[in-house]
Amino acid sequence: MRHMIAALCAATASGLALAALAEPDDQSLAVDGVELVTEIKASDEHPLDMLYSGWRFRTDETQALQTDDFDNPAFIFVEQAVDAWDTVEGEAGKSCAECHGAVEESMKGVRAGMPKWDAEAGEVWSVENFVNRCRTERMQAEPWKWDKADMNAMAALIGLQSRGMPVDVDVSGPAEPWFKRGEEMYYTRYGQLELSCASCHEENYGNMIRADHLSQGHINGFPTYRLKNTKLNSVHGRFKGCIRDTRAHTFKPGSEEFRALELYVAWRGEGLAVETPSVRQ
Ligand code: HEC
Ligand code: HEC
Known part of the structure; x- marks a missing residue:
């Protein structure tokens, strides 16, 4: 892990990792016969053009576990x-x-x-x-x-109970300052590695970070079952892990900071189908 992030960091610093983005393969996700949206054009205000569910970046074996509720360990x-x-x-x-x-x-x-x-x-x-x-x-x-x-x-x-429905959050009115705070966090470089969420999930999605195929870091599948720890993982648990990987001091699950970040990250995935409970590596 340490080597791979160090390598990514060096690559980012020299601009190498910012080369052509690899789009995920064209695949469709049907769960128990019902088609879920895993790819959608982003809104005009969005920093990305196309949005892809994290499912699209997983291996065939991991993907298959999510297509049938009998096989899905969640x-x-x-x-x-x-x-x-x-x-x-x-x-x-x-x-x-x-x-x-x-x-x-x-x-x-x-x-x-x-x-x-x-x-x-x-x-x-x-x-x-x-x-x-x-x-x-x-x-x-x-x-x-x-x-x-x-x-x-x-x-x-x-x-x-929302599976298949499009993610659609209200970021207006009193939620707006939270949204802004989350956005600021998303672009803040954390830790010794000085990496922001955007360094990996916006600038480098589609690239390999050692054995991991980097996704856009959406939360439409949460809580998610991870093969790595064989249990359900919450949105805030994932945020914590990602920040810790940059060797930074992280925030607590449930904290204001993570709820603000959750609102912003949810907005980034608007239009993708809720996939809960998803399966990831
Ligand atoms: C004594 C009645 C009562 C019990 C028991 C209860 N709830 Fe609620 N719950 C409510 C009311 C009232 C609301 C607020 C109005 C609403 O959204 O329905 C609410 C809201 C919620 C919401 C937010 C819904 C939304 O649309 O924002 C969730 C989620 C929820 N409850 C889950 C649970 C769960 C899980 C349990 C059991 C662990 C539980 N509730 C037990 C009465 C109850
Ligand atoms: C060093 C690179 C790196 C940084 C920085 C990073 N992540 Fe991640 N993140 C990963 C990797 C690797 C995965 C696992 C593969 C994937 O799903 O992209 C992951 C997965 C995720 C997932 C799960 C996606 C899914 O579909 O299951 C979310 C959500 C996420 N990251 C959010 C964030 C947020 C928010 C931040 C900033 C606080 C962040 N990440 C920072 C590398 C990073």
Whole structure:
């Protein structure tokens, strides 16, 4: 890892890695027979011309795991969340289902618009924040920890109800300063390697960074099952890992910084289909 980033860094510094971008192969993703948008022309304000889902950059074997829910290892965790949805927990004696009914109905479309401004909190909130407000205030149960198994499984179950829908976030009004902050973070060079998100995911997508085929770093498939750690990984968990790879001090999952970055990164993927739960290397 260290060598590959050092090499990338040297290449970036000398301008070599900024040569012609390799577009991903022309492939289409059908999950259980339903076609998902993995490639779309970006809006005029977007720094990129074409948007590609991270799925397009994976190997044939990894891609195949996502085309059938029986083969997709993420579904073990989704099933656990289906049970959790119906489980009574906390002093109020309630389950998610008692208030929300069927998850397929009540959570349809929710993920496609996350993160979003919450007027009561006066902040941009990720899906995890909403889940924990229900747990603590409405169920009087313990909050779930960010980027841990229970939370990631529930986020996957909720995300699945938006599968196939286009990512579409509201970055206007009170969310705008968050969006701007996220944008600034995206172009900030972190760590000893002085790499920004854009250094890898905007300027070098399509290139190989050792054995990894660099994608545009979209979050339309999150939480994602990674073959590397054989579990679900949250958006903020991924951000943390990417920043740490530049040998920088990172932010905490759930922090304001990561929610701002999530809003901006979600916007960068607008129009791509929600793929949750995706499979990555
Ligand atoms: C006592 C009733 C109650 C319980 C129990 C409850 N919720 Fe909620 N939940 C609400 C209400 C009310 C809202 C806010 C209004 C809305 O968006 O439906 C909400 C909102 C949400 C949202 C945000 C939806 C959106 O469109 O922004 C999510 C996600 C959510 N709940 C998940 C859960 C999960 C997961 C559980 C179980 C761990 C749960 N809720 C338990 C009542 C409840
Ligand atoms: C040193 C290069 C590098 C930097 C800098 C970097 N990443 Fe990554 N990132 C990677 C690699 C390698 C992967 C795995 C392959 C891929 O999906 O692109 C990855 C994956 C991701 C993914 C998962 C994409 C998917 O489809 O599953 C997201 C999201 C992401 N990065 C966001 C970011 C953000 C936000 C930043 C800035 C805070 C950042 N990355 C900085 C190298 C980098």
